[in-house]
Amino acid sequence: MKVFLVEDEIVVREGIKNNIAWEKEGYQFVGEASDGELAYPLIRSMKPDILITDIKMPFMDGLELSQMVKKELPDTKIIILSGYNEFDYAKQAIHIGVTDYLLKPISSAKLIEAINKVREIIKKEAQEKELLIQYKQDMNGKTVIEKKNFFFEIIKNKLTLLQVLEKGKKLGIDLAVGAYSILLLKIYSKNNPYEYSGYLIAAIAEIDDLLQNSVDVIKFELENEIKAIIIKAENEKKLEILIKTYCNRILALLQDKSDIEYFGGIGSIVTRISELQDSYHIANRAFSARYFTKTNQIINGSMLEKVNTYHNDMIDMQAIDSEKMNKSHLDKFLKNGSKEEINHFIEEYLLSAGNVNIKSILFRQYIIMDIYFCITAFMESIGYSKDKIVAELGSFYNLEDFIASVDASKKYMIRLLYKAFTLRDAIARQKYGEILKIAREYIQENYDKEDISLNTVASIVNISPTYFSAIFSQETGQTFIEFLTETRMNKAKELLMCSNLKTTEIGYEIGYKDSHYFSYIFKKTQQCTPKEFRFRGKE
Structure with missing residues (x-):
């Protein structure tokens, strides 16, 4: 840990520098200066962890220097040495963010004691930062959802x-x-x-x-x-x-x-x-x-190629792209497509029929019926009865209305696919229910394992982590890590109330091998420390 000293009295400066065994105490004395003006560029360059400065100095005093250092290097801790026991100085120092305010004369023992206390503050803050970084990484699933929502807002x-x-x-x-x-x-x-x-x-x-x-x-x-x-x-x-x-x-x-x-x-x-x-x-x-x-x-x-307007009602067999109009493409879309893609799919599907042909009422009727029966077959394959399918998709009683114009035909095809996807997604949600049941049971049985993760649970239900994360959040309203953390915290509270285990032991029992991180997570989620929670329950 690096220490820098600013003191205009050479005797005092030399005494502080030479009377403390810096290396033995675990510090690196990186520099000194006689006033704030000389010190500032050196401090910017060396970036000390602790700055010790006198308050009254020529050219630039300790308060002005402290203010500049805090602005440039906010993590640097400052100890002010002052021969003035005046409240105004101390008040200004507190406002700037000085860590400690010591009165001269001060012995080497008292000074190193104060410096050691500041070191503990630095270590604690560093640990808090590490825990916060780990917490943010653990909660990354929530950020992914927030980013997705932000994207669609844009x-x-x-x-x-x-x-x-x-x-x-x-x-x-x-x-x-x-x-x-x-x-x-x-x-x-x-x-x-x-x-x-x-x-x-x-x-x-x-x-x-x-x-x-x-x-x-x-x-x-x-x-x-x-x-x-x-x-x-x-x-x-x-x-x-x-x-x-x-x-x-x-x-x-x-x-x-x-x-x-x-x-x-x-x-x-x-x-x-x-x-x-x-x-x-x-x-x-x-x-x-x-x-x-x-x-x-x-x-x-x-x-x-853009979809152009249509000019006549002749059927041109040469214009039909038979490969693109293959039913397997429609079947693939029904299995894997999304509602957001329906409009573009229909445009591409009609484009493959040829700009000339789609003008024909007979040809549009053929395409609509072909799509309808393809959807019907798909719906039956995933478990729907014919009665349910007809009730949802409708019949052909008003077919003449749907083929009256190119625009009417497109709208009808889009509506058919939209209804098909709604039915498909309903079945998928039932499947999700089984997947989530297995996932929840696995978490409940294995929450105490340190290596449990989104990837490991996704592998248990045999789907990719990204897909699992999406359906877990969608169906439960929680990210995977939020559910896991909630499960662990509930068990932790039970152990705090119903056992004599130490906080460290409880953290280990529920899957946190780092006791500091367990305490951090507990306080973050329960608004009190494990010790406070246990004491509260015994009141």
Whole structure:
């Protein structure tokens, strides 16, 4: 621990420096000066842990020096030595944030005693910082949810520019640049999009490391394990280079991993935060193309062909993209798609029919019936009866209304898919219930294990940690770590009231091998220390 001394009386200064065995006491005496003006640049350079300064000195006194040091180095602790037992000096020192105020003359023994007390304060504060960092890391799941909500607030233009910047600052997100683009990316197991595997976790971890260690990107975890990445730069030209760079890096990390698949969609470049919704729209449209094209690529949405207006009602068989109209694409979308992607999927699906053909009433009728029966088959496959399906989707009694125009047909197809996804998600929630039941039981039985984590519990229910984290929060209203902490705290309170175990032993019993961290978490969640809780119960 480094100590710096400022004292204008040379006899006093030499006495303090030479009469204390600094190294033996565990300190490093790093410098000295005769006044504040000479001391300040040295202090800035050496960054001592403890500054000892006289109060009355020429050129710059101890109070002025202390004020400057506290502003520049707020963690440095200051001990003031003064020959003036005046309240005004002490009052000013307290206001500045001085740690101790000692009166001269003072013996070496008394001074080292005061310095040792300050050292204990420094150690305690350092420990508090470490515990806070660990706590924030443990509670990271909550931040992920807050960031996701913030992303959609931006995309839906729910916030003013000032609100975006202020909220972003609280979340550690800086959006004050000149150009932006959005990349949507999904990485999943090749055979089962919801399957948990070590290969998948390793691949996602590599991508997360790439994205988290850069100031140029902001990563958001969305539903269905989709990553939304805002790439930002000073201007459009630099952003174009960054987009290519990050796409190439992502492809390089994933290209040789045969057990996984991935797909990405890039939005347009925009120059305002309020225009990010446009970039997201284009990115989402490109991302939806994964149901119609090969996987393991990143598509630039700005390069996709736009859906044009339709000119006549002839059917042109040459214009039909039979590969994109393959029912397997629709079936894949029904299994893995999201409601947010429905509009873009229908646009791409109709585009594959050919601009000319979709003008035909007969052709639109064929497509609508094909989609309807495909949805019906899918609904039956996940457990719905035909009566329930017809009741939810409706019948064809008003088919002529749905095929009357291109716009009416699109709206009807979108409505069909939206209802299908609502039914599918209801079944999924029932499945989630079983997954969460298993997860809760595992936590209740294993909360005392130090190594229990989101990853270990996700592996028990055989889904990826990101997906498990999302459904756990969605269905319980708590993050995984909040539930685990609550379980541990309930057991801790029981042991505090019903046993003679020491606090250290109780922390160990419920999974905290670091007793300091256990006490920190307990106070953070229960608003009192374990000792206070135990005493309160015995009153």
